[in-house]
Amino acid sequence: MPPSANVKILLEVGNLSVAYHSSSGIIRAVRDVSLQVREAETLALVGETGSGKSTLALAVLGLIRRQAQLEAGAILFEGRSIQSLKESEWKSIRGRKIGMVFQDARGTLNPVLTIEDHMIETLRAHRELSRKTARARALEMMHEVGIREGQEKLYPFELSGGTCQRVGIALAICNDPRLLIADEPTSAVDSTVQAQIVELLDFMKQRHGLALLWISHDLPLISQVADRISVMYHGRIIESGLRKEILVSPEHPYTRGLIRSQPGLRHSHEIHRLAGIPGAVPAPGEEFAGCAFALRCSRVEPRCKQEIPPARALSATHWAACIVDSNGQRTGS
Numbered sequence: 001m002p003p004s005a006n007v008k009i010l011l012e013v014g015n016l017s018v019a020y021h022s023s024s025g026i027i028r029a030v031r032d033v034s035l036q037v038r039e040a041e042t043l044a045l046v047g048e049t050g051s052g053k054s055t056l057a058l059a060v061l062g063l064i065r066r067q068a069q070l071e072a073g074a075i076l077f078e079g080r081s082i083q084s085l086k087e088s089e090w091k092s093i094r095g096r097k098i099g100m101v102f103q104d105a106r107g108t109l110n111p112v113l114t115i116e117d118h119m120i121e122t123l124r125a126h127r128e129l130s131r132k133t134a135r136a137r138a139l140e141m142m143h144e145v146g147i148r149e150g151q152e153k154l155y156p157f158e159l160s161g162g163t164c165q166r167v168g169i170a171l172a173i174c175n176d177p178r179l180l181i182a183d184e185p186t187s188a189v190d191s192t193v194q195a196q197i198v199e200l201l202d203f204m205k206q207r208h209g210l211a212l213l214w215i216s217h218d219l220p221l222i223s224q225v226a227d228r229i230s231v232m233y234h235g236r237i238i239e240s241g242l243r244k245e246i247l248v249s250p251e252h253p254y255t256r257g258l259i260r261s262q263p264g265l266r267h268s269h270e271i272h273r274l275a276g277i278p279g280a281v282p283a284p285g286e287e288f289a290g291c292a293f294a295l296r297c298s299r300v301e302p303r304c305k306q307e308i309p310p311a312r313a314l315s316a317t318h319w320a321a322c323i324v325d326s327n328g329q330r331t332g333s
Contacts, residue, residue, distance in 0.1 A: 009079075010179050010211050011037040011060065011098075016073030018052075018059050020284075027285035029055040029068065031235035037179060042205065042212040044222040044243075046258070047232035050284055053215045056232075057181050059083070060213075061100060062090050077179070096126045099177035101201070103184040105168030109156040115142070115167050116152035119174060126175045137174065144207075145170045145200060162193035166200065173204055180205070183215045198224060219262050223247055228317075231255045234282050234292035236308075241318030251312075251320035253297045291322075299324045 018030035030052045037043045045053050058064045060075055062085060075083040082093060094100075102108050109118060119138030123129055129137070142152055145166045156164060165185060172180055182201060186194040202225055205212050216222050222229060223243065230240040231252065239252040250256045257277035279296035288294070290305040297304065301324060311319045 007038045007041070009036050009038050010077065011035075011213070012074075012076040013056070013060070014074040014076075016056070016059065016075065017071040018055050018064065018068050019071050020068045022285075025285060028071075028287075029235055029284055030059065033073070033232075033235070033237055035230055035237065035240070037211050037213050039178075039211055040205075040209055041227045042202075042214055042225050044214045044216060044226035044229045045232055046216055046219060046222055046229055048217055048281055050281060051232040052235040052284075053232055054183055057100070057183050057213070057215055060181065061094055061098060062087075063094075091126070095122065095172075095177070096175050097177050097179065099172035099175070099180045101165075101168050101172045101180065101182040101185045104188050106156050106159075106161065106164040108168065109164065111156055114153055114155055115147070115159070118167065118171060119152075122171050123174055141170045141174045142167075145204070146196075160193075161189045162196065165189060165193070165197055169197075169200060169204060173208060173210070176208065177210070179211045179213065181213045181215070184217070185214075186216075186218070186221065194221070201225070219247070219258055231258070234286075234288075235284070236292070236321070238293070238322070239320040241314070245315065245318040249314075249318075251314055251318075251325070252293075252322050253299055254293050255320075257296075 013033060013035050016030055016033045017028065020027040020029055033056060035043065045056070047053055055064065055068065059070060062082065070083055074081060077093065077098065085093065116135065116138055119141065120131060120134045123134040123137055124131070139152065147163060147166055147170070151159065151163065159167070185201065186197045189197065198221060201212070204210065214222065214225060226243045228240065228242055229246040230237045231246065231254065232238070233254050239246065239250065239255045246255060247259065250259055254277070260275045261277055277296060282292055290307050291309050294300045294304040303323060309321045309323045311321050313319050
């Protein structure tokens with residue numbers, strides 16, 4: 001959905017930087033990132049492994065304090081700053097207003113609890129419900145996500161990967177959050193189940209009026225679900241726009257490379273052949289004076305290696321952080 005003054009912003013991240021501290025030094029995973037997620041929209045955050053997508057999601061959920069440090073920036077949910085909340089205050093946010101679907105749902109489940117017990121505990125952690133009422137709500141949610149009758153008595157190890165992912169979705173939305181963060185929710189299942197999970201998440205979004213922040217490296221998949229797409233590289237968002245703007249008229253060389261290298265988007269053996277992006281992704285802790293993509297870019301200029309390119313507006317909804325336009329022309333002094 002295009003941005004509108006009438007659509008409320010649920011999540012706003014402003015100039016966020018996150019760094020990990022390791023024995024080899026500081027590793028900056030998120031660098032000066034700003035984004036917004038509006039009511040009932042799907043924003044897709046796309047990029048290769050190591051680009052900082054998951055770190056950003058964990059920062060939004062307040063789950064990085066022991067691992068990393070918020071160096072700068074702000075995170076607001078419903079207009080309220082949340083990055084400085086105490087752990088006790090997070091109970092009213094995490095799981096209640098912001099739900100999370102993880103990449104490996106089985107790994108997040110307690111192996112000694114049945115699926116039904118997982119649901120009941122999650123519901124009662126955020127609401128004053130009797131066990132009987134919570135069980136009724138749990139069964140209702142499990143039916144809604146396609147878990148067959150009788151499976152609620154099973155343990156995680158007795159379920160397929162796809163069913164575990166359905167359990168993860170049910171757990172994430174059972175307390176009626178307003179925002180759902182889905183971090184690579186289809187990467188741990190086969191292609192047939194992927195399509196089912198995509199369809200289920202989109203159905204849940206529509207049914208429950210959710211906003212969805214979908215994190216993925218899979219552009220063909222994102223092309224099915226996103227309203228807007230933000231492309232991330234080496235910790236920075238380097239292009240953002242409506243789905244059609246990004247997929248039909250990509251501006252940044254990295255975005256163009258991603259599209260050319262993935263089957264399903266413009267792929268044709270004769271017209272649009274697959275082509276890899278030259279070079280290698282920089283190490284997460286590697287620092288650059290200028291654009292981190294400059295070493296791999298066919299349009300590189302000397303200036304690209306000297307300064308971080310500013311965002312350049314291409315339309316009211318589309319921008320790219322590149323000093324050279326798609327025709328190879330410099331855009332500023």
